Amino acid sequence: MSSQLRAAVPREQTGNSIRDSALGLVPETVEPLIALNERVWTGGPVRPALLEVVRLRNARHVNCVYCRSVRYDVARADGLTEDKVARIADGYERSNLDLREKLALSFADAYLKSGGEIDRELAAALRAEFSPEELAHLAIALVTFNAASRCAVSLGGMPEDLPIMEIALSQTTC
Amino acid sequence: MSPLFTSLTLGDAVARARNPALAFESMWRALWSQQRVPPPLIELCRLRLAQLHGATPELEVENPAVKVTHTRRESVLRGRFATDGQFAPGEVAVLSLAEVYAQDPAAITDAMAGEVKAVYGDAGLVVLIEALGFIDGRIRMARLVSALARSGA
Numbered sequence: 326m327s328s329q330l331r332a333a334v335p336r337e338q339t340g341n342s343i344r345d346s347a348l349g350l351v352p353e354t355v356e357p358l359i360a361l362n363e364r365v366w367t368g369g370p371v372r373p374a375l376l377e378v379v380r381l382r383n384a385r386h387v388n389c390v391y392c393r394s395v396r397y398d399v400a401r402a403d404g405l406t407e408d409k410v411a412r413i414a415d416g417y418e419r420s421n422l423d424l425r426e427k428l429a430l431s432f433a434d435a436y437l438k439s440g441g442e443i444d445r446e447l448a449a450a451l452r453a454e455f456s457p458e459e460l461a462h463l464a465i466a467l468v469t470f471n472a473a474s475r476c477a478v479s480l481g482g483m484p485e486d487l488p489i490m491e492i493a494l495s496q497t498t499c
Numbered sequence: 500m501s502p503l504f505t506s507l508t509l510g511d512a513v514a515r516a517r518n519p520a521l522a523f524e525s526m527w528r529a530l531w532s533q534q535r536v537p538p539p540l541i542e543l544c545r546l547r548l549a550q551l552h553g554a555t556p557e558l559e560v561e562n563p564a565v566k567v568t569h570t571r572r573e574s575v576l577r578g579r580f581a582t583d584g585q586f587a588p589g590e591v592a593v594l595s596l597a598e599v600y601a602q603d604p605a606a607i608t609d610a611m612a613g614e615v616k617a618v619y620g621d622a623g624l625v626v627l628i629e630a631l632g633f634i635d636g637r638i639r640m641a642r643l644v645s646a647l648a649r650s651g652a
Contacts, residue, residue, distance in 0.1 A: 368518030441642030448650035472632025
């Protein structure tokens with residue numbers, strides 16, 4: 326993984342962490358991306374704490390240092406704790422996470438590790454626990470989180486490590 | 500069993516999420532309407548990623564946003580794009596980066612990124628990486644939602 330940033334950042338900084346990154350070089354795609362990020366966090370039926378569980382599982386898999394270190398304020402306000410984050414590690418199936426959290430993590434793993442392949446048993450369990458609207462929201466969130474993590478890794482400039490830091494959703498939305 | 504959805508035809512599966520779905524589709528359209536990297540070249544990346552994923556149904560759907568020639572499509576799908584003279588060096592750089600991205604984004608080298616930037620600039624590299632992320636993601640998502648839909652049938 327390159328420690329050198331492979332694309333410049335915009336000269337004009339706006340206070341939005343997405344727009345102020347290299348992604349801001351392309352206004353025609355960064356604005357829809359910012360809007361998508363906002364809708365994922367605020368516009369769907371899945372609660373922020375569960376979205377954050379899925380986002381952090383993705384961050385671990387992609388090994389995006391930025392994504393692993395960030396905690397969204399809306400997720401913490403919704404009840405996400407570092408104790409819960411620690412249980413997102415491999416072996417979560419045997420943890421005391423609740424059923425919805427475990428199923429959401431299995432959903433993420435099917436996406437991340439099996440290219441989207443999912444067995445009948447898991448599909449049935451997901452359908453029993455989540456509404457079709459929630460599953461669509463979770464899927465869109467996963468694609469968005471995964472694309473963002475892979476983007477950060479691909480564009481380089483990743484530090485070896487970062488402390489845990491809270492980010493306000495308002496820093497990443499319109 | 501054939502999937503019900505592909506990266507290009509997520510349609511109803513996505514729409515159920517309403518507001519996030521509208522923004523998700525808007526992002527997708529933006530990637531196909533930008534001109535930093537030619538959309539037909541992005542489509543060839545989509546086909547190559549689908550092939551690497553073993554997602555053959557993706558190869559059978561036509562992308563209404565772009566046209567690619569049969570010759571160039573076959574060159575990419577047969578893995579000959581780097582040597583058969585069908586593609587300019589910048590196009591080869593894009594397709595080569597896409598292949599590495601599909602396997603491991605962390606394996607992309609500064610030299611690979613530099614070859615893309617030499618032709619398409621920093622903004623072109625950014626658009627390419629964004630597009631690959633959403634293409635790869637939608638291929639995976641199509642499999643997921645197809646399996647979910649089948650399980651409820």
